[in-house]
Amino acid sequence: MLQATAFPNALDNSSAAVLSGIDVLAGLDDRQSPVRRLARHETLFSEGDEGGKYYEVLEGVVCSFRILHDGRRQILSFNYPGDMIGIGHELGCKCSCEAVADARVRSIPVSALDRSIKTRPELARKLLKVATIELASMHDHFVMVGRKSATEKLASFLLALARRECGDDAGTATFQLPMTRTDIADFLGMTIETVSRRFTSLRKLGVIDLPQTTTVHVRDMFLLEELADSNEDDC
Amino acid sequence: MLQATAFPNALDNSSAAVLSGIDVLAGLDDRQSPVRRLARHETLFSEGDEGGKYYEVLEGVVCSFRILHDGRRQILSFNYPGDMIGIGHELGCKCSCEAVADARVRSIPVSALDRSIKTRPELARKLLKVATIELASMHDHFVMVGRKSATEKLASFLLALARRECGDDAGTATFQLPMTRTDIADFLGMTIETVSRRFTSLRKLGVIDLPQTTTVHVRDMFLLEELADSNEDDC
DNA sequence: CGACGGGTTGAAGTAAATCAATAGGGGTGG
DNA sequence: CCACCCCTATTGATTTACTTCAACCCGTCG
Structure with missing residues (x-):
């Protein structure tokens, strides 16, 4: 359960097994990370939003997706408790996110995490690891969808x-x-x-x-x- | 040219425009980062390799891909000069990489970069940014392939x-x-x-x-x- | 020259999409 | 409690976009 390689086929959420959001976010001021409840189909964020936030799924399941102008939709990932969302959103990743099942999600301003990184540089590396895992599992998804x-x-x-x-x-x-x-x-x-x-x-x-x-x-x-x-x- | 958002549709290589490998790797000992020449179709690394290296494309074009047992292939990204490859490979990302056109590629042991991060923590954040951009551009690719x-x-x-x-x-x-x-x-x-x-x-x-x-x-x-x-x- | 790797084009076949009807399940209200 | 509705899922019939199979072209190289 502790190695990424144990989940060669995992969804885009295998980060949970290796490194939970909690792990990365530990020590952050709780007042800076409000928890929000989402009903099924409720939107966490959409393409237009500025995207200055990271999110951690605490309960339930959410998904991030992209919509084409004629309504076609591609779901990019399902996110389970422990998963982090929002890495990559600062830089032109335009996608939306909504609850697949009733969910509880904690949001953390990127700026707050940035401040924490200043004092605890190892946080950046952990974040890098989360991104890394997301990247790796995305490759599976790719072969699946494409071939x-x-x-x-x-x-x-x-x-x-x-x-x-x-x-x-x-x-x-x-x-x-x-x-x-x-x-x-x-x-x-x-x-x-x-x-x-x-x-x-x-x-x-x-x-x-x-x-x-x-x-x-x-x-x-x-x-x-x-x-x-x-x-x-x-x- | 300087903003990622200027390339909403870019390939998995828009990192070049925002943040080149050179930028990340500046200051690394050159002896630690040998340059290799690859002829068209020559392999840079394959699935089996241990993967303790990052790569930077200096010249030409390479691609990373995955192969299914019956030979079907999915190319995950094309990589142009300035692009970094290898982020995510430490953790169970199994893909291969070969030259699409004659190329020159510099390789950097992950361990060397890790050492550099110890002394220059901002490196981890730059690396995170590269990963972030790769993630974002991958989403475009996804909609394209899937929908x-x-x-x-x-x-x-x-x-x-x-x-x-x-x-x-x-x-x-x-x-x-x-x-x-x-x-x-x-x-x-x-x-x-x-x-x-x-x-x-x-x-x-x-x-x-x-x-x-x-x-x-x-x-x-x-x-x-x-x-x-x-x-x-x-x- | 012939062979070989890439590319285009045509004809035929097929997996999946589309269109359409039906069924189930869960909640609300009469 | 049943009737109704809405939403989701299943199943069937038909169409189609893409694949597969196959022929052919063109430039390069031994």
């Missing part, structure tokens, strides 16, 4: 979630999907219909069960790995 | 290159393509045939000329922007 088939995309996605919940070496796993089919589609670069069809085909293959639409039970992790084309180690 | 049509993908790609060469506000632009159609295809997540077809359709639309296969002349930047669906500002 994988619909089945492989969904399998990779479920595999990453399963590993996040149940670790790497379990033979089966059960977990909740906080996001809707639409969210998954916009993360993987496909349509809800295709997502739905791939879910049922995975079910019919016996790889997963869907007791409810929001609950996934992976019956055969190994098969799921095969389908995910997750052979990211053998080459 | 755009073939024409929009190619238009976005050419637009980014045109802006890099000729700035933001020119009405026309001419530049070289150091990479092959295959490289472009693997960057945009499509096939060479589709890339080729979209090139000719852009040509027939009068948006671009192709005096040679490696030379692009953009006749109408505005139209190209339209086609790129680059309305990343109006929403």
Whole structure:
């Protein structure tokens, strides 16, 4: 659980496992970091905002995304408790962020963190590490979106979630999907219909069960790995 | 030219415009940072390597990519002179890197840079800034790969290159393509045939000329922007 | 010269998108 | 408690954008 390499396929949130926001933000004045509650679909920030803030997810799940003028949406990352958001936003990263499930989020002004860095230089390195991890996990997402088939995309996605919940070496796993089919589609670069069809085909293959639409039970992790084309180690 | 926001559509290399590797690496002992010459297609590093190094492109163009077990390739970024590579590689980012055109690349052991950071803490912040910019430009790439049509993908790609060469506000632009159609295809997540077809359709639309296969002349930047669906500002 | 690597173009096939109908689930109000 | 609605998900039928397969061109190099 402590090594990034334990999550080769993790979502853009594996930073939690290695280095939580809490770790980076420890020692910051609490008055400078107010906590906000977000209901599902509520916006944390949008493209237009100045973006002088970092955020840490305390509870629930949020996602950051970009919208094209005709409404097409690409979700860039899902963020779970412990994840930091906002690194990169100072410099022209234009994206929005909203709650996927009810959430609690702490915000920290960049300026406050900058001041802290002056007195505790190791903070910058920790922040660098968080950015580094985000970058690394983004690469997985890239291969997934750019080069994988619909089945492989969904399998990779479920595999990453399963590993996040149940670790790497379990033979089966059960977990909740906080996001809707639409969210998954916009993360993987496909349509809800295709997502739905791939879910049922995975079910019919016996790889997963869907007791409810929001609950996934992976019956055969190994098969799921095969389908995910997750052979990211053998080459 | 000095603001990241001037390159909303830049490739994963806009860092050059804002903060060159030279800037970050200034003052490092030259003996610690040997320069290597790479011929086209020569490998700088591959997935298996330990990855204890940062690299700075001095000349030419390189690309980093990931390969799936059956040979499918996704190019993650093209890197031009001034760009830094290797941030994020310490922590489980498994990708390879090779020269797209003959190149000169300087390598710096992470350990050396780490030592420098001890004495000059502001280095960590500069590095953070580089990571930040890489992250931001990666988001553009994401929307492109995940949600755009073939024409929009190619238009976005050419637009980014045109802006890099000729700035933001020119009405026309001419530049070289150091990479092959295959490289472009693997960057945009499509096939060479589709890339080729979209090139000719852009040509027939009068948006671009192709005096040679490696030379692009953009006749109408505005139209190209339209086609790129680059309305990343109006929403 | 022939071979080879890149590029373009054409014809045919297909995975996924689109269009469209139906079903389920959770909450509200009559 | 049932009826209704709204939102989300599933499933089916059809279309299409892109891929795949294949031929061909062109410049370079041994």
